[in-house]
């Protein structure tokens with residue numbers, strides 16, 4: 001897929017900032033406090049959901065003050081697009097979860113198909129308990145499982161296509177230092 005870099009730059013220039021880095025880092029610090037309180041004695045296995053969970057996990061994990069094991073998994077359904085399709089597993093978890101507490105760390109709980117599939121996978125793989133942490137919970141009525149919530153949520157977000165802090169626009173701007181909404185989306 002060829003990418004028009006001028007368009008990618010223009011998207012950033014015209015985007016609305018929904019959350020600054022300071023606001024996001026404060027939310028991450030608050031979440032770390034909650035996770036320290038709940039999981040410090042649980043010897044959890046922490047999985048970063050690639051790619052989007054990378055920045056959030058990188059900021060969250062150093063704030064966790066107990067011993068933990070960390071790995072990654074990669075399940076994707078957007079694949080560079082701005083609407084989701086079928087879930088595709090690029091990398092399944094390698095560490096055994098049997099009788100372990102698992103903490104899944106991802107950037108966004110949007111329609112929730114991704115997190116629901118990951119939680120189901122972990123339960124079938126023998127996890128004792130599956131905990132979920134997301135930086136952003138997008139607010140709309142299209143959740144795959146309306147009764148499902150993440151255990152730890154950073155900040156809510158309006159129903160727009162967003163990027164930054166791990167989230168991409170057509171593969172770009174995961175590095176944007178805040179959460180931004182694409183103009184007109």
Ligand SMILES: O=P(O)(O)OC[C@H]1O[C@H](OP(=O)(O)OP(=O)(O)O)[C@H](O)[C@@H]1O
Nearest residue numbers: 050051052076077078110111112113114
């Ligand atoms: O709640 P949902 O509607 O299922 O969407 C959320 C998922 O979508 C994004 O991943 P994506 O498929 O874009 O993969 P990527 O992180 O590798 O880009 C994001 O990182 C979440 O994992």
Ligand code: HPA
Nearest residue numbers: 110160161162163167168
């Ligand atoms: O709004 C979004 N932005 C980027 N990636 C996403 N994955 C699900 N929703 C989004």
